[in-house]
Amino acid sequence: MLIRKLFKFESAHIVRNCSSLRCSTSIHGHSYKVEVLLEADALDHGQMVYDFGLMKGNIRDVIDAFDHAICFWDRDEEEYIRLCKQFSARWIAMPVSPSAEQFARLFFVIIDRILQQTVMANGEADIRLHSVIAHETETGYAQAFRHDAYNPRMGEIRLEEIVFSEQCQAEWRDPQLYRKLLAGARFENSTPPRQVP
Numbered sequence: 204m205l206i207r208k209l210f211k212f213e214s215a216h217i218v219r220n221c222s223s224l225r226c227s228t229s230i231h232g233h234s235y236k237v238e239v240l241l242e243a244d245a246l247d248h249g250q251m252v253y254d255f256g257l258m259k260g261n262i263r264d265v266i267d268a269f270d271h272a273i274c275f276w277d278r279d280e281e282e283y284i285r286l287c288k289q290f291s292a293r294w295i296a297m298p299v300s301p302s303a304e305q306f307a308r309l310f311f312v313i314i315d316r317i318l319q320q321t322v323m324a325n326g327e328a329d330i331r332l333h334s335v336i337a338h339e340t341e342t343g344y345a346q347a348f349r350h351d352a353y354n355p356r357m358g359e360i361r362l363e364e365i366v367f368s369e370q371c372q373a374e375w376r377d378p379q380l381y382r383k384l385l386a387g388a389r390f391e392n393s394t395p396p397r398q399v400p
């Protein structure tokens with residue numbers, strides 16, 4: 204069974220080398236929508252694949268870091284990157300260009316790691332990240348599946364190479380969140396009170 208949770212953020216970028224001139228030569232913003240799809244073949248003690256509320260923890264926090272941030276490819280021109288950092292307290296450096304496709308892949312890789320490091324506490328069984336959909340506009344989206352996220356032909360995404368500005372990190376509920384993720388820390392889902400009907 205599949206479940207889906209929708210997240211939103213507003214962000215600015217340039218996508219170099221693309222065919223659309225406006226997109227590759229002018230900083231512009233989008234109201235992104237990100238759909239996270241999880242799958243499992245069994246249900247937890249609440250008879251859910253994964254409680255939607257749990258997705259409003261680390262998964263939501265990481266996606267929300269992109270809100271009001273300027274996102275740039277770390278191979279963009281040095282001067283452009285310097286100015287992004289100078290004029291925006293919220294910025295994210297990405298090892299791939301910030302197209303809808305790469306946002307979908309990048310979120311897949313991050314959320315996949317969050318789930319791997321999360322200790323399930325309510326009988327959730329074998330939760331798998333099915334795919335991530337990144338809507339850039341009302342009419343255009345990209346959907347990344349596992350084989351896309353880890354496909355080197357699309358560019359390798361190493362978590363260590365995604366850099367969140369100090370301001371992005373400071374606004375997390377846990378400013379150490381990303382450092383903990385990189386260090387392989389375990390994230391505990393809160394244990395629900397057991398009520399047997």
Ligand SMILES: Nc1nc2c(c(=O)[nH]1)N=C([C@H](O)[C@H](O)COP(=O)(O)OP(=O)(O)OP(=O)(O)O)CN2
Nearest residue numbers: 218221223226231301302303304339340341342343
């Ligand atoms: N496959 C992709 N194509 C384009 C991307 C992308 O990430 N993946 N990105 C862009 C631009 O960022 C652009 O701003 C969005 O393009 P487009 O859909 O053409 O935007 P419109 O605002 O014109 O949307 P309409 O709904 O068609 O008016 C370009 N292409």
